[in-house]
Amino acid sequence: MVTSTSTLDPRRWWALGALVASMLTLGFDMTILNVALPTMAGELGATTGQQQWMADAYVVVFAALMLPAGLLGDRFGRRRMLIAGLGVFLVGSLVGALAGDVNWVIAARAFMGIGGALITPLALSVLPSLFGPDERTKAVGIISAASALGLPLGPIIGGWLLNHFWWGSVFLVNVPMAAIGIAACVFLLPETSDPASPRVDALSTALTATGLGALIYAIIEAPDRGWGDPLVLVMSAAAVVLIAALVLRERRAERPMLDMTLLAHRGFLFNTLAATLVMFVLSGLLFVLPQYLQAVLGHDAFGTGLRLLPMMGGLMVAARGAGPVVARFGPRATVSAGLVVLAFAALLGSRTTVGSGYGFTALWLSITGFGFGFSVVPAMDGALGTLPRDRAGSGSGLLMTLRQVGAAIGIALLGSLLSGIFRDRLDVTGLPAQAADTAGDSVVAAHIVAEKAHSAHLAASANSAYVHGMSVVLLVCGVAALVSALLAAALLPRGTAERQADSTEPGLVATAEDA
The missing domain is CATH 1.20.1250.20 (MFS general substrate transporter like domains)
Known part of the structure; x- marks a missing residue:
């Protein structure tokens, strides 16, 4: 260089x-x-x-x-x-x-x-x-x-x-x-x-983009079309084939762009899995929350932004405090405890009702932020701390890529779950077919239809259906976090891994600020 x-x-x-x-x-x-x-x-x-x-x-x-x-x-x-x-x-x-x-x-x-x-x-x-x-x-x-x-x-x-x-x-x-x-x-x-x-492998890049795109398309379209729809099945199968082809190609490459052998490092593999699952939960949560705050609780956009601060604040405070906690208790205990806190926050949030108000939401949002901070930062640090210095760059690239994949799947899967539940529970009795179909598109669309039809019942049904869907999403997030905590406690390496890479290596640091 x-x-x-x-x-x-x-x-x-x-x-x-x-x-x-x-x-x-x-x-x-x-x-x-x-x-x-x-x-x-x-x-x-x-x-x-x-x-x-x-x-x-x-x-x-x-x-x-x-x-x-x-x-x-x-x-x-x-x-x-x-x-x-x-x-x-x-x-x-x-x-x-x-x-x-x-x-x-x-x-x-x-x-x-x-x-x-x-x-x-x-x-x-x-x-x-x-x-x-x-x-x-x-x-x-x-x-x-x-x-x-x-x-x-x-x-x-x-x-x-x-x-x-x-x-x-x-x-x-x-x-x-x-x-x-x-x-x-x-x-x-x-x-x-x-x-x-290494040279840029155009075919591997194309396999990554098309495989991931096909998977996300199938997940997003499934609630409307049904999981048995031919197009959804074809896209799901295509995603499996394309991603399998990518893995095989990268495993055989002399200088792979996506170094899959890094996953043979136990500490890297399970810390990366934990960080990816945390991003799955975080991205899904950030997708469903603003619509609850705006459409159901009636806050404007600026008020919604301010009301997301408890989670962001908890995340930043915990991220800064994670280092001393890891030094005292070790990465396995810290990551596991962070995931347990995250699971508790999500399960608490799943108890939200239409009449809960923002105070209850702020409480579980704050706890959520702490859980994120104490799980994702030590997990990323632990993943790269197990790698030799000459693999730090490729390791950080693989970690960041998998975390973004987790985020994309979180938005697609949890958003689709919410969409399906909302459409099923929304009461559109008495509405014309076109208006009923439009109302089922989203809670925002339902409120627009309710306003035009002067239907307080539809607006109340939309709020109830959305909160129920959000509760199920949070329940899924809580279970996923709890399973991740158990896996982390059982499978993460004991003690603090000695960092073999220079902490100022640009590839290594690339993950730290992305929390």
């Missing part, structure tokens, strides 16, 4: 500011859409399935392209590809802001996923060229804090924008941030590359 002498150049801190802006944008873009979905569902007429695709289109593309994006930066220049990623993200944001149709929004989100996949690994991989070992830890801490700060900022910024502007403003806010990032990268970042890195 070409290393710049800019470690003595005061401009390096300005360059870090550009990277911070990039990661901050990605951080709040991951949560800003969740608050906007109910508003967009009302104004664009999006069904629950289409809302799932608006969230998942970004995550699927992001997960599929993250590994090849990092390799492209290694081979063709990290600054060049980082600028390209920011440019793609900017264009995608503009298309999303100006879209007047749900399908265009989904396409824009998928296009933004390409940009996100380029930005995330490359923003961290340029740090060694900017900072010496004595400053790199501080720089990593700053960029990690920026990404973590984006998570709670997303709902608040999104809520404020939706209260003052149209829904497209949640996309448009990315444009100036990305433009500043591009300008700063052009003038401040040195170019670095590693021509010896």
